[in-house]
Amino acid sequence: MTDVPPYRVLLVDDHALVRAGLSALLDAHPQIQVVGEASDGSQVVELALNSDPDVVLMDLSMPGTDGVTATRELLSLRPQTQVLVLTSFSDRDRVRDALAAGAIGYLLKDSDPQDVVAGVIAAARRGSPLDPRVARTLLTEGTVGPPPPLSPxxxxxxxxxxKGMANKQIGRALGISERTVKVHLGNVFRRIGVQDRTSAALWAKENLPDT
Known part of the structure; x- marks a missing residue:
């Protein structure tokens, strides 16, 4: 057993269910103590000043102050804090913006729970945990251009x-087969750097007008 005090972690995510799950997961580890939770980036600086976390586990997409802005503001006042991003998005721009703001690592929400625990401990020890998919994004940044624009x-x-429509409903609405819908979705996922429909829907709401 180690006599090192538990690493203090502040959770930042706008979904209460996600925070509850992360809190239970991390508090169950003897080397981690969750010392606070924030539902919006605007709460991060004050909570961090009061709770003195070693690591802030930061979502990116939140109402009000987003995770990149919150990271930048926090580190301008507490540069010793390690910010570890935990988000659904792996597109190049988000990764680059988060790391440029000072985040030490970048994990995805569909990661294995134990990988999140290991990532928090690594961040507390000044490591730079990166999801392999994010690492590939960074490695290819110098050799490929930005994602091509989506077709109409x-x-x-x-x-x-x-809008929450299933593939069969989308096919009927657009007059194409369900198989063609799946092909289009596969292309979309690769181009915008997401792994699932929920993340794609969130991306669309933020990046496509009239969505």
Missing amino acids: RERDVLRLVA
């Missing part, structure tokens, strides 16, 4: 995904 049909499909 891909945008149509993505907008309907954001």
Whole structure:
């Protein structure tokens, strides 16, 4: 057993269920203590000043102050804090912006729970935990250009995904087969750097007009 005090962690996510799950997961580890929770980036600085965390586990997409802005503001006042991003998005721009703001690592929400625990401990020890998919994004940044723009049909499909429609419903609405919808979605996921429909829908709401 180690006599090192538990690493103090502040959770930042706008979904209460996500915070509850992360809190239970992390508090169960003897080397981690959750010392606070924030539902919006605007709360981060004050909570961090009061709770003195070693690591802030930071979501990026939140109402009000987003995670990148919150990271920048926090580190301007507490540069010793390690900010570890935990988000659904792995597109190049988000990764680059988060790391430029000072985040030490970047994990995805569909990671194995034990990888999140290991990432928090690594961040507390001044490591730089990166999801392999994020690492690939960074490694290819110098050799490939930005993601190509979505075609009009891909945008149509993505907008309907954001409305909660299933593939069969999307096919009927657009007059295409369900198989063609799946092909379009696969292309969309790769181009915008997400792994699932929920993340794609969130991306669409933020990046496509009239969604």
